[in-house]
Amino acid sequence: MTGWTLDQMAARTAADIADGAFVNLGIGLPERVADHVPAGREFILHSENGILGMGPRPAAEDEDMELINAGKKPVTLVAGGAFFHHADSFAMIRGGHIDVCILGAFEVSCDGDLANWSTGTGGVPAVGGAMDLAAGARAVRVLTAHTTKAGAPKLLERLTLPATGRGVVDRVYTDLAVLEPAGDHFRVIELAPGISLEEVAARTSAPVSLP
C-alpha cells in the first residue's frame, strides 16, 4: 500500500482551491500547497502576522527576519502584496474574508471537529491563530497523514484531544483519500491510486463509505 506522496497530497489539496481565492496555509505540510498552484490559477496567500501576497522562500542571501511567515521562517512578498497590523490581519480571518484555510491536525472527527493545538497533558499548549481560522475561514480543510507516525488513526468518531473548533472541517486530504466529515461517518470522495475502501476503513476510527 502506498497512496499519495506529500507533494501529491499538497497538489490534490491545491486542485480544489478556486482561482482568485484568499488562502491561509498552516505551518508544516500545508505550506507545500503553495508549491502546487494549478496552471492558470492565482491564489493570494495570507499570513497571520500581517501579509497578503506572501511568496516563496527567498535565496539565503535575501533572507529578512522582518519578512517571515507564521512559522517564523523567511518568505517573500509578491507584486501586489501588502503589509498590515495584527488586528487587521485577524479581521480578515475572523470577519470571514479568507476563502480557504488548510490546517494540519492531530485529530479530526466525523462530525467535523478539529484538534490541533494541545496534546492534552504535559507539553506547553500553543494555540496561535488556529481557533480564529477554525471559526472564521469560509472553508476549513485539513491536510494530514491518515495516521500518526505510530500508525494510530487520526480520523475518529470523537476527538480524544481538546478541540480547536467544533463542526468546522469540511474536507480532509490524506495520503490515502479525500474525505468529508458527514456526521456519523466520513464520506470518501476519492481514493488514492491503488488504495481500497477497506484499507482506508482499517486505518480510520469511524465508519467510512463511498458516496
Place this chain on the structure above:
Amino acid sequence: MIDKIARSAADALHGIADGSTVLIGGFGEAGNPTELVHALIDQGARDLVVVNNNAGNGEIGLARLLQAGRVRKLICSFPRSSHGHVFDDLYRAGKIELELVPQGTLAERIRAGGAGIPAFYTPTAAGTDLAVGKETRTFAGREHVLETAIRGDVALIKAEAADRWGNLVYRKAARNFGAVMATAADTTIAQVRRVVPLGELDPEAIVTPSIFVAHVVAVPNPVSERDSLLALDKGLAA
C-alpha cells in the same frame, strides 16, 4: 516644543512600577523591541504581567526578562519556539502563570483596549477549553464567547522610523502587534532605527499617529535574535 525623542532607553522607561502590565510588540523576531526589554530589566520593575504573542526565544529580550524572574504572568497565544527552554522550565516548575489566548482574540482584546471597548463577543474558541468559565451568548444561531479588553500600563514596541512628535512607520511584517499595542497603553514607548525631521514621514503612510506614542528611543542597530540563537547553539554545542 514637543520632543518625544528620549535621551536614553533608561530615561524613557523611568517610573515603570512593580506589578505593571507591559504590552510587548513582536511576532517571533520581527518587531520585537529587544533593547527596550533589556532596559526594562535594568530598570528593575518586578511582578509584571506581560502580553506578547510568544514567550521569548533563546536568552535575549522577553526570554531574558522571564529568566530574571520579573514576570508573574504571561498572556500569549503561542508560547512555543525553537529555543523556548526559559519559558518551558518556568512553566513546568509552576513559576509563571500562563493565560493562553487565541491570536486573533489577543489582537482584538488589545484593539478593544485601545478603542474604549470593554468587552466583545467572538465565535473564536466557542465550545473549546479556552472558553471554559466565560460568558456565552448566541447570535444568529451561533455560540459566541465574551472576551474582555486588554490595556497596558506600558507598551514597548519597535518601529522603523519616527519623528519628534512620535509618528511611526514600520518595516514589512515587523508591524504586527506594535501598531495595535501602541493604542492600548497609558504610556507607549517605541524604539526605532531612524529618527527623521518632522514633516519627512509621508502623512499618507504614517501607521501609528503621534497621539498614541509617549517616548521614542533611537536604536540604530538592534540586536539580531537569529544571530543570538546561532551563538547560543554554538555555545551549547561547545
